[in-house]
Amino acid sequence: MSSTLQPSNLALFWAGVIAVAILVYVVLDGFDLGVGILFGFTRDEAQREQMMGSIAPFWDGNETWLVVIGASLYAAFPAVYAVFLGAFYIPVLLLLFGLIFRGVAFEFRLHSHRLRKLWDFGFFAGSTVAAFVQGAAVGAMMRGIPVAERQFDGGSFDWLAPFPLLTGLGLVLGYALLGAAWLVMKAEGPLRELALRRIPWLAGGMLGVLALAFWLTLDHSALARSHLGERPWGLVFPLIGLLALVGVLLGTRRKHDVLPFALTVLFFLSAFMTLGVMYWPYMVPYAITVADAAAAEASLSFLFWGAGLFVLPVIAIYTLAVYWIFRGKTHVGH
Amino acid sequence: MELDPVLLSRIQFAFVVSFHIIFPAFTIGLAAWLATLEGMHLATGRPIYRRVFEFWMKVFAVSFGMGVVTGIVMAFQFGTNWGVLAEKMGSIQGPLLGYEGFTAFMLEATFFGVMLLGRERVSPRFYLFACCMVALGTMFSSFWIMANNSWMQVPVGHAIVDGRVEPTDWWAIVAGAVMLVRWPHMLLGAFLTTGMCIIATGAWYVLRDIHRAEARLMLNWGLGLVAVLIPLQLFVGHLTGDYVHQHQPAKFAAIEARWHSEQPAREVLIAWPDEANERNLFELSVPRLGSFIASGTWDSREVGLTDFAREDRPPVLIPFFAFRIMVGMGLVMLAISWFGCWLRWRGRLERPRWFMWCAFLCFPSGFVAVLSGWFTAEVGRQPWVVYGLLRTRDAVTPSLSGGDVLISLTGYVGVYAVLMTFGMRYIYKLLRRGPAGATPPPPDATARRPMALAGEPE
Numbered sequence: 001m002s003s004t005l006q007p008s009n010l011a012l013f014w015a016g017v018i019a020v021a022i023l024v025y026v027v028l029d030g031f032d033l034g035v036g037i038l039f040g041f042t043r044d045e046a047q048r049e050q051m052m053g054s055i056a057p058f059w060d061g062n063e064t065w066l067v068v069i070g071a072s073l074y075a076a077f078p079a080v081y082a083v084f085l086g087a088f089y090i091p092v093l094l095l096l097f098g099l100i101f102r103g104v105a106f107e108f109r110l111h112s113h114r115l116r117k118l119w120d121f122g123f124f125a126g127s128t129v130a131a132f133v134q135g136a137a138v139g140a141m142m143r144g145i146p147v148a149e150r151q152f153d154g155g156s157f158d159w160l161a162p163f164p165l166l167t168g169l170g171l172v173l174g175y176a177l178l179g180a181a182w183l184v185m186k187a188e189g190p191l192r193e194l195a196l197r198r199i200p201w202l203a204g205g206m207l208g209v210l211a212l213a214f215w216l217t218l219d220h221s222a223l224a225r226s227h228l229g230e231r232p233w234g235l236v237f238p239l240i241g242l243l244a245l246v247g248v249l250l251g252t253r254r255k256h257d258v259l260p261f262a263l264t265v266l267f268f269l270s271a272f273m274t275l276g277v278m279y280w281p282y283m284v285p286y287a288i289t290v291a292d293a294a295a296a297e298a299s300l301s302f303l304f305w306g307a308g309l310f311v312l313p314v315i316a317i318y319t320l321a322v323y324w325i326f327r328g329k330t331h332v333g334h
Numbered sequence: 335m336e337l338d339p340v341l342l343s344r345i346q347f348a349f350v351v352s353f354h355i356i357f358p359a360f361t362i363g364l365a366a367w368l369a370t371l372e373g374m375h376l377a378t379g380r381p382i383y384r385r386v387f388e389f390w391m392k393v394f395a396v397s398f399g400m401g402v403v404t405g406i407v408m409a410f411q412f413g414t415n416w417g418v419l420a421e422k423m424g425s426i427q428g429p430l431l432g433y434e435g436f437t438a439f440m441l442e443a444t445f446f447g448v449m450l451l452g453r454e455r456v457s458p459r460f461y462l463f464a465c466c467m468v469a470l471g472t473m474f475s476s477f478w479i480m481a482n483n484s485w486m487q488v489p490v491g492h493a494i495v496d497g498r499v500e501p502t503d504w505w506a507i508v509a510g511a512v513m514l515v516r517w518p519h520m521l522l523g524a525f526l527t528t529g530m531c532i533i534a535t536g537a538w539y540v541l542r543d544i545h546r547a548e549a550r551l552m553l554n555w556g557l558g559l560v561a562v563l564i565p566l567q568l569f570v571g572h573l574t575g576d577y578v579h580q581h582q583p584a585k586f587a588a589i590e591a592r593w594h595s596e597q598p599a600r601e602v603l604i605a606w607p608d609e610a611n612e613r614n615l616f617e618l619s620v621p622r623l624g625s626f627i628a629s630g631t632w633d634s635r636e637v638g639l640t641d642f643a644r645e646d647r648p649p650v651l652i653p654f655f656a657f658r659i660m661v662g663m664g665l666v667m668l669a670i671s672w673f674g675c676w677l678r679w680r681g682r683l684e685r686p687r688w689f690m691w692c693a694f695l696c697f698p699s700g701f702v703a704v705l706s707g708w709f710t711a712e713v714g715r716q717p718w719v720v721y722g723l724l725r726t727r728d729a730v731t732p733s734l735s736g737g738d739v740l741i742s743l744t745g746y747v748g749v750y751a752v753l754m755t756f757g758m759r760y761i762y763k764l765l766r767r768g769p770a771g772a773t774p775p776p777p778d779a780t781a782r783r784p785m786a787l788a789g790e791p792e
Contacts, residue, residue, distance in 0.1 A: 063406075064439050070409045075432030078424020085413030085420075086731040092410055093742050097749055100403060108756065150421050151731065156738040296425040296500035303429050311436040318444065 007281070010301055011294035014076035015283070017312065018069060023272055024319075025065035026134075027178070027265050032059040034179020036102060036127025037172060038198070039120075047191045048120070052106070054186040054330045059106070061322055063099060068315065075303050077293040079150045080283045084137075086152035087145050091133035091159060098133070102126030128172060135171025139164035142217055142224075142275075147287035163216060170209035174268070177202040181248070181261035186330045199252045199260060203245055210271070214238070217278070223286055224278045234277030241270035337736025340727045343415040346743045348712075350407050352705060353750055357401030359704045362476055362521065363528025364394045365469040368449075370555075372465045376458055386548050389769035390532075393761060395450060400757045402442065407746070409435055415739065417731035419719055422498045426507060427482055434478035441471035473521060477508075480520055484513040486720050487711065488581045499723070512581070515573045522567040523707060526667060527700025529563065532556035533670070534697030535765055537690040545768045546684075553674070553683060553693075560671035568664060578714070579628050582721060584646060585714035587639045588653045590624060591617075599624035599636035604658065607650040612640060648716045656709040663703035670696055 251259030491503035536552030601623035
């Protein structure tokens with residue numbers, strides 16, 4: 001497959017939309033999945049209520065971005081949609097089940113007395129599984145996905161390998177870090193103290209895992225190495241990420257409300273950019289580029305005039321409005 | 335036994351989409367019903383409209399939520415199990431289904447939120463406007479689904495480049511002749527489904543002698559609506575049959591269980607099609623009627639299944655029976671609604687208890703009709719996934735093994751069983767309790783948290 005093909009402007013536009021949607025999804029659903037992960041590590045009922053309360057107005061809107069990603073991929077890059085969902089058949093299944101159980105648990109735990117422990121576990125387990133399979137999918141992608149005739153050409157359990165398991169663990173820790181930083185920002189009292197205590201451990205663990213993954217990738221992949229070699233400026237992103245994490249720790253020591261969360265987001269942004277530098281212009285690393293995968297121009301422009309100019313701004317404005325309405329500390333009990 | 339990933343993927347798709355369609359089929363009509371009630375309340379000022387509105391609003395919220403959850407699963411099915419379809423036909427199906435996803439979520443994000451929570455925060459006129467927008471939005475959502483499916487039935491407006499489709503005429507794709515018949519057919523089906531549920535709910539309260547005023551309102555509106563729409567639906571259904579006759583002759587022959595070409599053609603009313611021996615057992619048929627139904631003349635030649643190679647024929651049993659069940663449900667609706675209207679005109683609608691029982695027991699008729707209609711359309715399209723362009727067996731994700739699909743299918747059955755048990759229990763309890771005074775929704779209820787609105791189940 002030729003990688004010399006130049007992507008059209010519309011293809012670049014939709015690739016940009018998907019990149020932004022992925023980033024927004026990772027940050028937004030990341031913190032609420034992270035709170036779900038941390039939920040499993042406290043037994044205190046008042047703290048659990050507070051944790052749920054801090055994400056209640058947001059989590060469903062956050063998941064909307066997953067649908068934006070899926071719909072845009074199918075519509076604008078059908079080949080990538082087909083290869084990804086084929087390669088990650090089992091992870092996608094687990095992701096959907098995780099998200100369904102987690103969403104349902106949100107309601108049902110309030111209404112049930114006998115089964116409450118079960119729904120609480122469902123909330124924690126659903127969040128953790130969803131985070132883990134996302135990380136594992138990224139890891140499997142970094143290793144390269146075998147493609148033949150624009151279809152996935154491997155087995156459904158290929159992703160279950162040491163490296164993807166490592167990145168899966170990394171993302172669980174990363175989302176938990178985002179969740180803890182979110183709680184520092186939104187909660188008060190003992191829960192906030194607890195979150196502050198957790199942050200250094202989560203940040204340290206995540207940094208260790210990601211550093212190992214980064215090193216393994218450079219060791220394993222000549223192309224990733226050569227891309228970074230051609231684009232040495234790209235090394236600025238891991239550097240920014242490192243500085244952001246130092247900032248997270250400093251902000252945590254000073255018990256700053258916003259700094260840990262804002263800098264964790266910066267860390268995720270720099271990790272995302274690092275991946276971009278290593279893999280651009282591939283959408284499926286080493287197999288399919290943006291230009292290869294793009295749907296017909298007539299499809300991309302059909303999408304642009306409706307979804308691009310109208311729907312996406314509405315979803316963005318709605319998202320901003322919800323976060324603005326529910327800004328500040330969360331107070332439990334209506 | 336070798337597990338076939340194609341067959342299992344088809345079963346899985348049929349399973350998840352059949353569960354999903356139940357909710358949109360119900361909510362499209364409910365949204366319009368709610369807008370009507372709100373409009374009547376604003377016009378007449380009678381508080382009963384408001385009470386009935388608040389009651390159906392809760393049912394709507396839970397159904398909408400279930401539709402959203404089962405819909406997210408649908409967004410991934412085309413890629414996970416039908417990778418070749420997604421890749422080769424993606425330039426047309428991707429934008430159509432993508433727009434459906436965008437439409438549904440934009441709706442949820444905006445006017446549905448106002449409908450759920452905005453009663454106290456916006457003016458009554460704006461609230462009515464929001465109700466109308468939600469009703470239009472659900473119809474618009476179904477527009478994209480029908481555009482996609484109609485294109486799969488009769489592909490138009492495309493060219494094939496390097497083995498993949500490219501759109502050449504979007505207008506023909508979204509507003510072609512086939513689409514303009516099938517979309518109204520689906521919308522009317524959805525309205526009738528909701529209408530029968532409203533009738534059944536009213537009859538249930540009459541039988542239990544509770545909420546009598548509200549029950550009367552539901553019966554009057556429901557029976558009137560179904561009585562008017564059902565003849566229209568029979569007509570549009572006939573037009574839908576015309577497109578099948580014209581574009582998908584093999585499907586038409588399967589629906590009619592016509593094995594050999596005939597002139598003039600019989601109409602098989604009922605039979606047991608014997609696919610192995612290419613004949614019908616226990617057949618009951620009317621001479622010449624088949625020609626009339628198909629072509630409008632009494633002596634036309636009609637094509638039989640044996641005119642097609644075996645590998646080009648659809649299965650016969652499912653389209654044949656599903657079609658008859660759908661038509662049968664239509665006749666049931668016709669009988670209930672017209673007889674009910676006659677009773678109403680005579681002023682003794684709520685008196686014969688046997689009729690109230692019939693009306694009550696007919697609550698699933700719309701769902702059964704919608705599902706069997708879809709089974710006719712989809713199974714009848716086989717062996718093609720996109721008619722004439724791509725065969726179903728060539729469309730499946732090549733990397734999938736039968737075992738993989740067995741895992742996912744088992745998972746979906748298990749998860750949906752849990753989901754449905756709880757969801758249906760909520761809806762049942764809401765319906766059983768019936769209308770009450772208006773209660774304000776909890777402040778943290780949002781579009782994807784409809785259960786919060788439904789309140790305590792106990």
